[in-house]
Amino acid sequence: MLSSQETNDLRAFAGAIIPASAQHGVPGADDEKIFADIVNSIGRDLDDLRGALKKLAGIADLTPAQRLEKANAFRAEGGPLVATAARVVIQCYYRDDRVMRALGQEPRSPFPKGHVVEQGDWSLLDQVKQRAPFWRKAPQ
Amino acid sequence: MHDKVDVLIIGSGASGAAVAWSLADTKMRILCLEQGDWVKPTDYPTNGRDWEARLFSDFAINPNRRARETDYPINNGTSPIQVVNFNGVGGSTIMYTAHYPRLHPSDFRVKTLDGVADDWPVDYDTLEPFFAENDRMTGVAGLAGDPAYPFHQPPMPPLPLGKTGKCFGEAMNKLGWHWWPSDSAITTTEYDGRPPCINLGHCTPGCAQGAKSSADITYWPHAIRAGVELRTRARVREITVGPDGLATGAIYYDADGKEHFQPAEMVIVACNGIGTPRLLLNSVSGKFPTGIANSSGLVGKNLMFHPFAHTYGYVDEPIDGNQGAQLSLWSQEFYETDKARGYVRGYTLQLHRGAGMIVDAIANTARGFLPWGEAHHDVYRGIFNRKLGLSAICEDLPEEHNRVTLDPMLKDSNGIPSPKIEYTLSENTKKMIAHGVARSKDILEAAGAKNIGGEAPMLNAGWHLMGTARMGTDPERSVVNEWGRSHDVKNLFVVDGSIWVTSGGVNPTSTIQALALYIADAIKQRLAAATLFD
Numbered sequence: 001m002l003s004s005q006e007t008n009d010l011r012a013f014a015g016a017i018i019p020a021s022a023q024h025g026v027p028g029a030d031d032e033k034i035f036a037d038i039v040n041s042i043g044r045d046l047d048d049l050r051g052a053l054k055k056l057a058g059i060a061d062l063t064p065a066q067r068l069e070k071a072n073a074f075r076a077e078g079g080p081l082v083a084t085a086a087r088v089v090i091q092c093y094y095r096d097d098r099v100m101r102a103l104g105q106e107p108r109s110p111f112p113k114g115h116v117v118e119q120g121d122w123s124l125l126d127q128v129k130q131r132a133p134f135w136r137k138a139p140q
Numbered sequence: 141m142h143d144k145v146d147v148l149i150i151g152s153g154a155s156g157a158a159v160a161w162s163l164a165d166t167k168m169r170i171l172c173l174e175q176g177d178w179v180k181p182t183d184y185p186t187n188g189r190d191w192e193a194r195l196f197s198d199f200a201i202n203p204n205r206r207a208r209e210t211d212y213p214i215n216n217g218t219s220p221i222q223v224v225n226f227n228g229v230g231g232s233t234i235m236y237t238a239h240y241p242r243l244h245p246s247d248f249r250v251k252t253l254d255g256v257a258d259d260w261p262v263d264y265d266t267l268e269p270f271f272a273e274n275d276r277m278t279g280v281a282g283l284a285g286d287p288a289y290p291f292h293q294p295p296m297p298p299l300p301l302g303k304t305g306k307c308f309g310e311a312m313n314k315l316g317w318h319w320w321p322s323d324s325a326i327t328t329t330e331y332d333g334r335p336p337c338i339n340l341g342h343c344t345p346g347c348a349q350g351a352k353s354s355a356d357i358t359y360w361p362h363a364i365r366a367g368v369e370l371r372t373r374a375r376v377r378e379i380t381v382g383p384d385g386l387a388t389g390a391i392y393y394d395a396d397g398k399e400h401f402q403p404a405e406m407v408i409v410a411c412n413g414i415g416t417p418r419l420l421l422n423s424v425s426g427k428f429p430t431g432i433a434n435s436s437g438l439v440g441k442n443l444m445f446h447p448f449a450h451t452y453g454y455v456d457e458p459i460d461g462n463q464g465a466q467l468s469l470w471s472q473e474f475y476e477t478d479k480a481r482g483y484v485r486g487y488t489l490q491l492h493r494g495a496g497m498i499v500d501a502i503a504n505t506a507r508g509f510l511p512w513g514e515a516h517h518d519v520y521r522g523i524f525n526r527k528l529g530l531s532a533i534c535e536d537l538p539e540e541h542n543r544v545t546l547d548p549m550l551k552d553s554n555g556i557p558s559p560k561i562e563y564t565l566s567e568n569t570k571k572m573i574a575h576g577v578a579r580s581k582d583i584l585e586a587a588g589a590k591n592i593g594g595e596a597p598m599l600n601a602g603w604h605l606m607g608t609a610r611m612g613t614d615p616e617r618s619v620v621n622e623w624g625r626s627h628d629v630k631n632l633f634v635v636d637g638s639i640w641v642t643s644g645g646v647n648p649t650s651t652i653q654a655l656a657l658y659i660a661d662a663i664k665q666r667l668a669a670a671t672l673f674d
Contacts, residue, residue: 016512016513017512017513017516018512018516018517019513019514019516021514021517023517024517024521026517041190041193043197044197044207068512068513071512072512072513075512083502083506086502086505086506087196087502090498090501090502090505091190091192091193091196091498091502092193094192094497094498094501095189095190095192095193095497095498100497103497103521103524105497107189108189109186109187109188109189109191110186110191110340110341110342110348111184111186111187111340111348111349112338112348112349113338114338114339114340114349115338115339115340115341115463115464116339116463117300117302117339117460117463117464118300118301118302118303119300119301119302120300120301120302120303120305120306120309121301121306121309122301124301124306124309124310124313125283125309125319125320125321127313128287128312128313128318128319128320129285129287131287131318132287133287133288133290134287134288134318134476135244135245135246135287135288135289135290135472135476136244136245136246136253136476136477137245137246138245138246138248138249138252138253138263138264139249139252140263140265
């Protein structure tokens with residue numbers, strides 16, 4: 001479980017990397033519901049995330065512009081801690097109902113409804129059908 | 141101590157399932173030991189809203205990340221390709237993409253045709269009836285008439301082309317290059333009591349619909365109805381031998397860690413290219429001090445992956461995105477050797493639909509393309525559902541220094557030594573990868589894609605595990621003979637990808653299963669003639 005300081009820093013980081021957008025009608029990753037999902041989904045990433053938050057310590061105390069600057073500096077370091085911190089945010093942000101709807105997606109699991117994929121224009125294959133067999137014969 | 145069985149199969153994946161089903165008609169007492177569990181359809185990620193997140197936890201393709209009780213850790217060392225697999229009934233078919241090409245006829249005659257590696261002791265024509273039987277048992281969708289292959293008729297029509305397929309088809313036609321609907325182990329009609337695909341779009345970590353033809357729902361129900369016993373949570377430590385040098389059975393641990401001995405008249409190993417050498421090397425005795433069936437010293441050597449060169453780009457208009465099977469088209473344009481390219485052998489190009497919303501966002505964050513801050517949303521909307529991807533599945537030639545050994549320190553939860561991988565890319569492979577990336581970029585550009593990126597070789601792509609107990613007629617240059625029997629132990633067989641002599645450049649499951657059926661047939665013929673153990 002994260003400490004209150006770590007939680008505050010994680011929320012500030014989440015909001016810095018994916019802020020709310022009025023233009024696109026989406027919340028930020030620091031939205032209350034999304035952030036609750038992030039915290040509840042940390043699971044096996046706790047150790048790496050703690051390592052990331054050590055590097056981001058104090059980000060919650062900064063202005064929005066400074067937060068983004070600190071987040072990008074952390075990103076520039078690269079490595080597994082950056083990947084973990086980004087993933088724990090992204091994997092919850094893009095499954096939020098509001099975010100999915102804003103992207104034209106139905107907020108649901110794939111099963112059981114599935115999806116419709118059009119058959120497409122199979123006449124495109126006619127050109128290939130005219131080609132002579134080109135697999136290489138092999139001696140017995 | 142358990143009652144003795146006639147046939148003990150170790151591993152319930154692609155090959156273990158096929159050989160169990162085929163041998164069932166002998167009415168012998170057949171038992172299969174599987175270290176994992178059955179996976180219920182309701183367990184698969186596509187049942188829930190967290191379906192993409194589970195790719196990074198309990199349905200991760202890398203067993204070191206997945207870390208289930210039923211997994212064993214693997215030391216990948218400095219290998220540029222890490223082993224990925226699944227342990228459970230159906231083995232790695234639970235988590236394969238169901239792309240199901242056969243090896244080509246030329247793949248069995250590599251030495252004769254191209255002067256490298258070795259020829260196989262079997263050929264395409266010998267395996268053809270077993271390919272056909274396997275397609276029928278598995279349930280394969282595809283389209284007959286591919287000019288890149290000898291004629292064969294898949295039992296179901298192909299997966300839909302979709303918008304993504306249209307993009308690829310137009311680009312390939314513009315370039316004049318081969319493309320064709322893949323043979324896919326996915327139902328497109330009702331088949332053998334299974335429903336058709338409904339385009340869940342997330343085939344790799346299991347199919348909640350039951351349309352993906354994983355071995356737990358293809359061969360196993362038939363094998364079990366025919367009398368085969370499948371015992372799960374049974375992790376085999378070693379194959380035992382008697383004073384006569386024949387296998388006597390296996391020692392395994394159950395889910396509670398209790399040790400058991402299972403006696404058997406014959407043992408069939410079906411643990412694939414990493415699990416099989418691990419087990420053989422762990423089966424040390426006075427008669428076999430370097431591991432059972434290892435008088436050649438080749439157990440674990442000649443490990444072959446298929447280095448994957450993945451290249452992708454984004455078109456302007458939305459296409460299929462993650463909806464629909466990820467793989468449904470291939471190109472064999474660059475499969476056969478053309479020495480003008482600067483290397484020998486070749487590769488299949490898999491043509492991909494897109495990734496899920498989350499996976500695509502994570503991937504584009506990792507490569508630095510998706511910015512943080514306000515610009516994130518605009519850039520993401522420019523790539524969402526617009527991805528075209530290609531993977532070159534490059535043929536890997538056998539080299540003895542690429543190998544599986546036992547790690548001196550790392551062990552699984554039962555204390556069994558884990559495998560250690562030593563692997564490097566050859567110069568031939570590096571040139572092939574570069575060619576595959578360049579041609580993939582040509583295709584993406586012909587399709588009008590932008591923001592092209594890629595990973596070559598892909599790190600987490602050691603799906604295809606071959607060569608570590610190779611077959612052949614010379615006991616000094618191979619581990620098993622031309623019908624899968626150990627040269628050293630006449631009641632011990634290997635039926636999985638480890639017996640491959642060369643790797644070809646295709647996803648191997650179809651050929652692994654056809655080979656398992658061929659070996660089962662050879663066993664049955666020799667049983668009838670009372671020559672099996674001669």
